[in-house]
Amino acid sequence: MTDVAYISVPLWYLPLLVLIPAATAAGVLPWLKRRARTRTVPENDPDWSIPPVAEGFGQGISVIHRWDVRCKIVTLLAYSFAVASLRHLSAAAAALGLSLVVLLISKVWFRKVMLRVVALTGFLGMLLVVMPLTVPVHPGDTLVVFGSMDWLVVNLRGVVLAATIAAKAMAIALLMEPLLSTAPLPVTLYGLSRLGVPDMAGQMVLLSYRYLHVFTHEARRMTAGMQARGFAKKTDMDTLRALANFLGMLFVRSFERTERVFDAMQARGYNGRFPSPCDLRIQWQDILKTGIWVAAGAALVFFDYLKG
Amino acid sequence: MHISDGVLPVAVTIGGYAVSAGLAAWSARRIHNRDLPKVAVVTSAFFVASLVHIPFGPTSAHLLLPGLAGALLGPAAFLAIGLALLLQSLLFQFGGLTALGANALMMGIPAMICGWFFQTFKGSTLKRQTIVGAVAGAMGTVMAAVGLALMLMTGGEDFFGVAKIALAAHVPVIVIEGVMSGFTIGFLARVQPALLEPLFHKTAASAHD
Numbered sequence: 001m002t003d004v005a006y007i008s009v010p011l012w013y014l015p016l017l018v019l020i021p022a023a024t025a026a027g028v029l030p031w032l033k034r035r036a037r038t039r040t041v042p043e044n045d046p047d048w049s050i051p052p053v054a055e056g057f058g059q060g061i062s063v064i065h066r067w068d069v070r071c072k073i074v075t076l077l078a079y080s081f082a083v084a085s086l087r088h089l090s091a092a093a094a095a096l097g098l099s100l101v102v103l104l105i106s107k108v109w110f111r112k113v114m115l116r117v118v119a120l121t122g123f124l125g126m127l128l129v130v131m132p133l134t135v136p137v138h139p140g141d142t143l144v145v146f147g148s149m150d151w152l153v154v155n156l157r158g159v160v161l162a163a164t165i166a167a168k169a170m171a172i173a174l175l176m177e178p179l180l181s182t183a184p185l186p187v188t189l190y191g192l193s194r195l196g197v198p199d200m201a202g203q204m205v206l207l208s209y210r211y212l213h214v215f216t217h218e219a220r221r222m223t224a225g226m227q228a229r230g231f232a233k234k235t236d237m238d239t240l241r242a243l244a245n246f247l248g249m250l251f252v253r254s255f256e257r258t259e260r261v262f263d264a265m266q267a268r269g270y271n272g273r274f275p276s277p278c279d280l281r282i283q284w285q286d287i288l289k290t291g292i293w294v295a296a297g298a299a300l301v302f303f304d305y306l307k308g
Numbered sequence: 309m310h311i312s313d314g315v316l317p318v319a320v321t322i323g324g325y326a327v328s329a330g331l332a333a334w335s336a337r338r339i340h341n342r343d344l345p346k347v348a349v350v351t352s353a354f355f356v357a358s359l360v361h362i363p364f365g366p367t368s369a370h371l372l373l374p375g376l377a378g379a380l381l382g383p384a385a386f387l388a389i390g391l392a393l394l395l396q397s398l399l400f401q402f403g404g405l406t407a408l409g410a411n412a413l414m415m416g417i418p419a420m421i422c423g424w425f426f427q428t429f430k431g432s433t434l435k436r437q438t439i440v441g442a443v444a445g446a447m448g449t450v451m452a453a454v455g456l457a458l459m460l461m462t463g464g465e466d467f468f469g470v471a472k473i474a475l476a477a478h479v480p481v482i483v484i485e486g487v488m489s490g491f492t493i494g495f496l497a498r499v500q501p502a503l504l505e506p507l508f509h510k511t512a513a514s515a516h517d
Binding site: 077083115116119123126133136158165166180198200203205208209214215234237240245247249254261 | 344387405465494
């Protein structure tokens with residue numbers, strides 16, 4: 001059993017350590033967000049909420065596009081759990097590297113990947129700030145002390161732990177684009193239903209996804225109306241009341257809209273299921289890809305296990 | 309706050325999936341087939357509503373709305389929230405794929421409890437509905453925050469500090485959420501009281517015939 005090791009650094013390191021990451025985050029994050037948001041989807045990026053025309057399916061542009069969707073879902077889900085179970089930073093970093101390779105192979109739209117990474121930064125940023133300061137001190141830990149301020153102690157074990165989690169989360173997040181945008185959403189959901197997920201759940205996801213844009217549009221129109229009447233958000237009761245009415249109105253309108261949509265769907269013969277978007281056939285290449293991928297996941301877990 | 313991948317122990321994530329699959333199946337069985345589009349609409353409306361930011365001093369908080377979801381949907385709230393989280397996770401990476409089950413439990417169970425609470429105590433006057441709605445909204449967020457802290461603590465004592473801070477960060481949200489839910493329910497009670505009836509409590513036989 002080793003004792004706790006201390007590293008003493010002069011006090012002036014502290015502002016350096018705090019300010020530089022904070023300034024980087026404050027500068028880079030909004031820039032990334034803006035960049036990712038302002039770019040619209042380029043023309044060659046297919047809208048993956050639209051079912052494919054039968055003959056166009058299965059002739060995608062990459063190895064992953066041509067992978068049977070059922071194999072793809074099962075493999076990626078199992079692999080994600082394998083990655084989530086890793087305990088060492090080196091194994092997590094290897095998983096991250098592997099995800100980057102897959103990203104290159106799958107030729108997905110890079111800006112959408114960036115949006116996902118940006119969405120993760122809030123939670124992971126909190127972990128990275130909080131964990132080094134709050135992780136309990138164990139024998140063998142290395143603590144960094146700033147000058148004579150003994151109440152502020154950074155535990156390096158916390159830094160490593162948070163970094164491991166961040167690497168794992170990123171590794172899985174980077175795989176979501178190759179999973180989803182290499183097949184249209186209806187095909188992915190059809191694959192899920194063929195795997196035993198109730199039809200109903202897939203259809204609800206599809207409908208919700210469709211309505212999402214309708215309601216975002218509705219909300220934007222209502223916001224514009226409120227601004228035209230001179231509404232500005234403040235921290236007070238009136239703002240809360242106005243926003244509550246806004247939400248209430250959003251619900252009322254969405255329900256009214258459903259009535260009409262439902263009638264229209266019934267008129268077109270909706271009986272609780274959509275037609276299948278495609279035929280799925282598993283070929284030996286699909287099994288091979290699944291095998292390779294599962295082997296990679298197993299190798300990661302084994303590597304992690306070897307490290308103790 | 310959604311838990312991302314790689315935080316929770318694998319046993320907890322798999323257990324979360326199993327339990328929430330069971331609850332979602334139970335929730336789905338209380339819905340008539342023809343009401344599915346309706347639940348889908350509420351799912352996406354909640355999705356959009358949760359993107360509304362409420363100013364809070366220099367920062368802002370976004371709404372969680374488990375209380376309101378329960379009041380509007382009753383037992384179907386679990387399914388709606390589960391699917392909304394699935395969409396969020398798939399499309400925007402809010403919450404990880406492996407933590408999806410745990411996240412659904414964290415938000416869905418409070419929603420169902422709040423729905424039951426609201427339906428039981430709402431009474432018939434506008435004032436009472438507003439107040440009960442506010443209590444349900446605040447309560448839903450309290451339960452979601454406690455759920456989040458408990459989930460984080462399954463990771464071991466290294467995560468206790470994070471759990472405490474996450475819990476503390478929810479205190480202002482609880483107040484805002486309560487006030488907002490109260491006002492929203494008051495608005496709906498005046499404008500469209502039919503929405504506050506437990507839509508899927510009884511079979512939906514009367515809804516469309």
